[in-house]
Ligand SMILES: Nc1ncnc2c1ncn2[C@@H]1O[C@H](COP(=O)(O)OP(=O)(O)OP(=O)(O)O)[C@@H](O)[C@H]1O
């Protein structure tokens with residue numbers, strides 16, 4: 001049985017700082033091993049450049065998965081090579097193996113259908129005739145990638161319990177969300193999420209923009225943003241969005257700037273239109289937190305993806321903590337989605353039960369809310 005999981009967890013060296021996605025993968029794996037299946041798990045970690053890179057190895061994840069399952073997880077040293085073949089051959093009924101990071105092979109994320117197809121065929125051949133594919137990595141179902149999409153065309157493909165339950169909850173936000181419907185976006189995958197903003201704006205009452213995303217908006221308003229994250233190729237599109245939907249968009253009014261991307265950098269709080277040359281915005285400031293909290297306090301529905309700042313460093317965690325606390329304090333139906341956003345909730349010590357649902361998917365949830373077909377779901381034949 002081939003299982004695609006999303007085990008893309010935050011790491012500090014080879015220490016997992018939040019194992020939420022590993023935990024979320026357990027029920028499906030345990031259901032399969034309980035039924036005596038030999039389970040081969042595939043997953044990615046980070047965005048390596050299509051070749052093996054020890055910084056993105058899944059070895060620490062295999063260790064954690066084994067601890068949580070209470071059973072050894074054999075880990076292959078490659079994705080579909082000799083090591084993978086021998087690890088899969090060594091599996092006994094009810095045991096689990098994890099292949100190395102699928103993104104160590106450039107064909108996983110190739111735009112070329114034939115290349116992805118060839119890689120998917122190698123994955124399918126590893127598990128052999130008669131095996132099935134269970135898609136359980138909700139966080140990655142928006143990616144048309146070999147281990148998510150193409151492999152489901154070669155093996156009978158089923159949605160795992162995690163994918164089904166995530167889709168169930170998110171569906172309630174697409175149908176008829178209780179209003180006001182407020183979406184908070186942040187994080188660092190700025191280029192990925194611009195399209196989403198455009199698609200979501202007509203559906204929401206307010207869109208609050210923090211994190212690395214904010215600086216392209218501030219720049220589009222004509223402000224200097226120093227060395228903050230900036231998506232130059234989106235400036236014109238962002239200007240159009242501001243012109244069309246300025247009434248719904250809420251941007252930071254102040255930011256915490258730093259002279260380096262480091263935990264011990266020098267920091268200052270400045271007005272959003274006064275970021276000094278050479279400094280970078282790494283968090284929203286206290287007045288912005290208040291502004292965001294005002295919108296969140298009265299919301300009927302909240303969806304939040306992407307930390308408001310670099311919360312991994314305490315100096316830039318206040319914005320994310322403030323946004324999260326405001327959501328917890330509201331009476332809204334609230335969903336937080338994304339690897340780092342969910343990790344932020346836990347590592348900043350917020351009560352998980354203060355949110356109606358913590359989703360494992362960030363980009364995946366956003367694309368679902370946008371109303372897009374998720375390739376990794378659309379390609380499946382049924383439920384596992
Ligand atoms: N101003 C900023 N500049 C640079 N990085 C930022 C900034 N604000 C937040 N970040 C970083 O964004 C990262 C998370 O972004 P990301 O878009 O991956 O969110 P996510 O919740 O993991 O969603 P997904 O599941 O789609 O990946 C964090 O590691 C955080 O440090």
Ligand SMILES: O=C(O)[C@H](O)COP(=O)(O)O
Nearest residue numbers: 006008139140339362363
């Ligand atoms: O962290 C995520 O959102 C998922 O694991 C997908 O990762 P990706 O954005 O690198 O495809």
